[in-house]
Amino acid sequence: MAFVNLKNKLIQVKIVYYGPGRGGKTTNLEYINRKFQHRINSEMVTVKTHGDRTLFFDFLPFDVGLVNGYQIKIQLYTVPGQVKYDATRRLVLRGVDGIVFVADGMLVRRETNIQSLRNLQENLASYKKSLRTLPWVLQYNKMDLKEQGIPMMPIEMLEQDLNQESPRPYFPASALEGTNVVATLKKIITLTIASIRKELL
Amino acid sequence: MAKSSKLDTLTSELENRLDELFREDGQPGEPLQFRDAPSQPLAELKKIVLSIDWEITPEAVESFLAQIRLLKEAYQADKIVSMFLQILGSLGQYIKSNRSKAHPSTFSLLNSVFARLEEITSFPKMRELEKRKLLQMEMTAYQQLREKISQRRAADEAKPVPPAPAKPPAIPAASEVTAPMLAQAVAELKEFFRSEMAALRRQLKLKIDASR
Amino acid sequence: MSYTLDQKQLDRIEDILKSELIDNGVRCVFLIDMAGNIITNLDNGEKQHDIYSLAALAAGNFGAVSAMAKIIGENEFSLLFHKGKKENIHFNKISSEFLLITIFGNDISLGFLRMKVAESVEHLKGLLEPLSREHL
Secondary structure: OEEEEOOOOEEEEEEEEEOOOOOOHHHHHHHHHHHOHHHOOOOOEEEEOOOOOEEEEEEEEEEEEEEOOEEEEEEEEEOOOOHHHHHHHHHHOOOOOEEEEEEEOEHHHHHHHHHHHHHHHHHHHOOOOOOOOOOEEEEEEOHHHHHHOOOEOOHHHHHHHHOOOOOOOEEEOEOOOOEOHHHHHHHHHHHHHHHOHHHOO | OHHHHHHHHHHHHHHHHHHHHOOOOOOOOOOOOOOOOOOHHHHHHHHHHHHHHHOOOHHHHHHHHHHHHHHHHHOOOOHHHHHHHHHHHHHHHHHHHHHHHOOOHHHHHHHHHHHHHHHHHHOOOOOHHHHHHHHHHHHHHHHHHHHHHHHHHHHHHOOOOOOOOOOOOOOOOOOOOOHHHHHHHHHHHHHHHHHHHHHHHHHHHHHHHHHO | OEEEEOHHHHHHHHHHHHHHOHHHOOOEEEEEEOOOOEEEEEEOOOOOOOHHHHHHHHHHHHHHHHHHHHHOOOOOOOOEEEEOOOEEEEEEEEOOOEEEEEEEEOOOOHHHHHHHHHHHHHHHHHHHHHHHHHHO
């Protein structure tokens, strides 16, 4: 739930990067953190396991700057992707304003992508929210692996599996190399702010 | 007949057994002694003090005051312990009357006064001089708290602090606190809290009248 | 969807937090929503924390603990408090959507802090409840 502070002219929105485990959600934030140090006043918060898997969430506050007289602050979160952390994912989704679904482009992860999307819909439903009404975009990640000969899903397959019902913007990407990470972020910020635009006027 | 005789045997064996078990051996039994008898009366107070540290409920404050009253009776012969209890009682009354408006330092003072009292009562061999030193420390701290309370009240009301009808217990110039001084301090403490309560009632009345 | 607080509301909230908590020795207080957004924050000027990270973690922490409470059959826990060597942190729910987080030293007893927080929450509820009902 976005919060508009009329006293300080500040808008805070929450964007969550969701998707299967090891899909590249944290890598997205790490890239953004490196690339936009000047807009980020604090350390990225990561609550991880010893094995470097996200345990609770990653958090990165991102300052967009002045827009229409308002300071826009984006709170970027990732969820832990492993199946067993479902309760945690639900927690992190609380008050979400926009979502980036980071799908794993490897062929072997086809089913996990579908399950993860289904899981997202279920968790949103627990807050009476839905992908039909929330701003969200898809990122088809790990496209850099194509060159290494790893079987990847063609975009059409990913689209069919994940983006059939009222298609949303999608971005073939490589979070590791940074390809389309910024484009994904820009798009989701635009869509999210647009959805609360009446407060900006 | 045989059955009843068997029963008789059983009964008598049982009675014998019971007699053995409960036989008076001629020596009077050791009176039941609490090894830590001196500190036992404080155990209940300690529980209450610890619970107040955790959560201040009206029930806890009432229990605290009730326990202080009990202990005052038990220790009325001990002037120094009585003084400690007097201070604790006064702090308890202040907390009861002011609750969330109480000065935050009240609670740390309560804890330290109790800690000193516990020290004194668990070491009955402590010298009188040592005990008086500890008492003096706490009385000084109590005075400081009183000053802080007055200052805060003055700041809240933006009026000069009305002169307190009772002076706070004076800090003796000499290092020894004598018995007459203790008695005077008790009396002054009592008068001080009576006047503080009266001032509070006046304030409350003013506020109620102003809000009408 | 979003919710808004105007200058008057925020001023009133800040007044309450300052007079009830900061002026009574609390080092830092922040009011957040369950999504981790900061409504307002005040401190006594001594130390500046990374409040955005704190807010995100506090919301997550509170959420996690609430979920645990439900699992063990409790509606909610009445006390969420972490004790440090020098600094302590206390969480208090205000309605279903807001959290009051206080950071305080050992010069304030927990009992006293809980009393002051409870009082502040009573004052704040009136200001925040309409928000919870309408928007959230």
